[in-house]
Amino acid sequence: MTPFPIRIVLVDSSHPGNIGAVARAMKNMGLRHLHLVRPREFPHAEATARASGADDVLAAAVVCDSVGAALEGCGLVLATTSRGRDHYHRVFDVREAAQRAVAEAASAPVALLFGAERTGLTNDDLRNAHGLLRIPTSDEYASLNLAMAVQVVSYELLRASREVTPPPLLRTQPLASAQQMDLLYEHLQVVLNDIDFRDRTQSGVNLITRIRAFLQRAELDINEVNILRGILSAVQQRRRRAGEQHS
Amino acid sequence: MTPFPIRIVLVDSSHPGNIGAVARAMKNMGLRHLHLVRPREFPHAEATARASGADDVLAAAVVCDSVGAALEGCGLVLATTSRGRDHYHRVFDVREAAQRAVAEAASAPVALLFGAERTGLTNDDLRNAHGLLRIPTSDEYASLNLAMAVQVVSYELLRASREVTPPPLLRTQPLASAQQMDLLYEHLQVVLNDIDFRDRTQSGVNLITRIRAFLQRAELDINEVNILRGILSAVQQRRRRAGEQHS
Numbered sequence: 001m002t003p004f005p006i007r008i009v010l011v012d013s014s015h016p017g018n019i020g021a022v023a024r025a026m027k028n029m030g031l032r033h034l035h036l037v038r039p040r041e042f043p044h045a046e047a048t049a050r051a052s053g054a055d056d057v058l059a060a061a062v063v064c065d066s067v068g069a070a071l072e073g074c075g076l077v078l079a080t081t082s083r084g085r086d087h088y089h090r091v092f093d094v095r096e097a098a099q100r101a102v103a104e105a106a107s108a109p110v111a112l113l114f115g116a117e118r119t120g121l122t123n124d125d126l127r128n129a130h131g132l133l134r135i136p137t138s139d140e141y142a143s144l145n146l147a148m149a150v151q152v153v154s155y156e157l158l159r160a161s162r163e164v165t166p167p168p169l170l171r172t173q174p175l176a177s178a179q180q181m182d183l184l185y186e187h188l189q190v191v192l193n194d195i196d197f198r199d200r201t202q203s204g205v206n207l208i209t210r211i212r213a214f215l216q217r218a219e220l221d222i223n224e225v226n227i228l229r230g231i232l233s234a235v236q237q238r239r240r241r242a243g244e245q246h247s
Numbered sequence: 248m249t250p251f252p253i254r255i256v257l258v259d260s261s262h263p264g265n266i267g268a269v270a271r272a273m274k275n276m277g278l279r280h281l282h283l284v285r286p287r288e289f290p291h292a293e294a295t296a297r298a299s300g301a302d303d304v305l306a307a308a309v310v311c312d313s314v315g316a317a318l319e320g321c322g323l324v325l326a327t328t329s330r331g332r333d334h335y336h337r338v339f340d341v342r343e344a345a346q347r348a349v350a351e352a353a354s355a356p357v358a359l360l361f362g363a364e365r366t367g368l369t370n371d372d373l374r375n376a377h378g379l380l381r382i383p384t385s386d387e388y389a390s391l392n393l394a395m396a397v398q399v400v401s402y403e404l405l406r407a408s409r410e411v412t413p414p415p416l417l418r419t420q421p422l423a424s425a426q427q428m429d430l431l432y433e434h435l436q437v438v439l440n441d442i443d444f445r446d447r448t449q450s451g452v453n454l455i456t457r458i459r460a461f462l463q464r465a466e467l468d469i470n471e472v473n474i475l476r477g478i479l480s481a482v483q484q485r486r487r488r489a490g491e492q493h494s
Contacts (some may be wrong), residue, residue: 021392141274194485196485228456
């Protein structure tokens with residue numbers, strides 16, 4: 001994937017460990033462009049340690065002395081703030097913000113601002129923002145760790161940048177056909193009659209119908225159907241043999 | 248908000264800092280129930296430091312010596328694995344998984360498993376899982392930090408809990424517990440031995456493991472487990488009676 005031109009801008013970060021964790025969170029989600037405005041300590045061994053396999057993102061980080069410098073060349077600017085809203089800015093939910101950011105990044109780099117761990121972004125930091133980005137949290141404890149906030153934002157950016165669909169079940173065998181499943185249920189019915197099995201749950205629903213319900217959910221492949229039919233045959237053979245001996 | 252009964256289960260975590268960060272990530276998103284299976288170091292000063300305002304979640308964490316103990320009382324079990332998929336489990340995207348987990352948590356506690364930092368979850372840890380939970384990542388660097396993975400999952404859980412989502416499966420009965428499923432597999436093993444059943448597909452994979460795979464996918468409720476155990480008991484009784492007559 002070509003790294004999309006979205007810039008993560010950390011303003012006045014005080015913990016170098018967080019900077020490293022941010023680099024890793026970004027790279028995990030396909031982001032590469034990290035800008036650091038007045039980091040208190042950088043470079044730093046703890047940043048490198050926490051970056052883990054994202055040391056390249058850390059090494060390429062651009063250190064700036066003002067927010068304005070970090071925004072150079074950017075179009076859309078969104079600011080993450082725990083205050084949630086003010087009187088001036090539109091507030092975007094992080095999911096909607098990510099979709100907007102990815103769309104805007106097609107025409108110019110997008111900047112996402114994150115403030116200092118304790119104090120967040122100042123009003124002056126917000127002056128170039130087009131809107132605020134809000135991550136939903138529990139009312140009881142709303143303050144996300146800085147790197148965690150970047151992780152959630154980066155995750156939504158990755159999702160927005162691709163259609164996320166879970167992979168289908170990894171099969172080595174094709175799904176059993178409707179006919180094969182019907183034969184399985186017929187076989188099962190014969191064996192249930194043989195062993196004189198009665199459903200004692202008294203739900204009023206036919207037993208095979210109930211078994212069918214959960215075996216259809218399991219989406220059996222051909223081998224799996226063969227295992228079940230093999231077990232049914234083994235039950236029949238044992239009974240037959242026992243019957244022969246006793247007759 | 249009432250904390251919803253979703254359990255975060257960390258298996259074999261090696262870094263106490265991660266445990267603290269997990270507690271904070273959870274509380275930020277309204278989760279409270281943390282279970283630690285064989286943590287290498289806990290309690291620990293670094294865990295407390297990183298937990299920040301979530302020291303209550305950390306203090307209430309339940310330490311267990313097995314995954315089975317951590318799953319006690321749970322219904323749906325999903326496992327987070329970076330391997331993404333295997334041949335047995337259905338894979339849920341984290342967003343879909345969160346919706347399912349919130350829906351299922353209405354009837355019984357849900358457990359979400361997270362493996363050790365370097366090695367992830369073992370096949371044995373996965374045996375009670377109904378499915379795998381996948382967080383989308385960049386192909387270039389897919390390995391999320393443990394606490395970051397919990398953050399993303401917890402974030403999606405919070406979102407899911409605030410959305411109205413229809414339950415995926417209309418259940419009249421609760422999902423069978425991990426223990427009830429284990430008893431079913433043990434019963435099945437006894438009957439397979441009784442009827443001297445041999446797997447002829449020669450896949451090299453243990454037969455019960457293969458049956459477990461598709462029955463876990465089926466997400467059986469308590470009644471469905473009772474139907475299967477009833478059939479197994481009927482097979483045993485018939486054999487016993489036949490044996491008595493012929494001896």
